[in-house]
Amino acid sequence: MRLVLLGPPGSGKGTQAARLKVELGVPHISTGDMLRAAVAAGTPTGLKAKAVMDAGKLVSDDILLAMLEERLSQDDVKNGFILDGYPRNVAQAEALGHLLAKIGQPLDAVVKLDVPDEVIIGRVEIRFKAEHRKDDDPVVVRDRLKVYAEQTAPVADFFAKRGQLQVVDGVGELDEVTARVKRALAQESA
């Protein structure tokens, strides 16, 4: 299974990917986690990305593509992957298509988690209080939602036009949302 999880910041992409990877037996590739690891390690990529991430903006397409290309060249993705956080704009969606064609691993499914802004703001506020992630600050979250509407929402249209998009209600208990995603994937493979 080669799956892309789309959705606004805080829609639960990372949360659901962590559950689905166990059931599907494929690795979870989170570009957000990879960037946070680079920041924590103080790598050149991390140094460039930190301020951009803290401000809730998108890190440059070049950095993301290089990171993803390297990750998708590793052995553990041979049987598939769950991609969470990429693509975040149409240029990244196009780059992903070229990259997957090059490595002979076309996508099987694209699932978008649908969650209203007010629910997202509530969820992320809880995490901000617990973890103090700078980009979870309520002011930054509003900017991230703006970036999503302007740059990432068109990615859903990109996949919809290709008949690849499934939209799943992302509001509810974690188990409920997981069950909805699994139903969408079962339909895709039927």
Ligand code: B4P
């Ligand atoms: P990400 O790490 O992708 O952050 P996210 O969008 O907030 O995460 P997600 O939607 O996975 O939400 P989560 O499950 O954690 O990106 C961070 C930053 O990295 C970006 O702003 C950008 O700067 C940079 N970046 C990453 N990829 C990039 C790219 N391709 N190009 C450029 N820049 C890039 O859930 C959020 C919270 O909700 C959690 O606390 C969770 O517990 C809770 N939650 C989840 N599901 C719930 C449910 N059903 N009910 C109640 N709470 C729930």
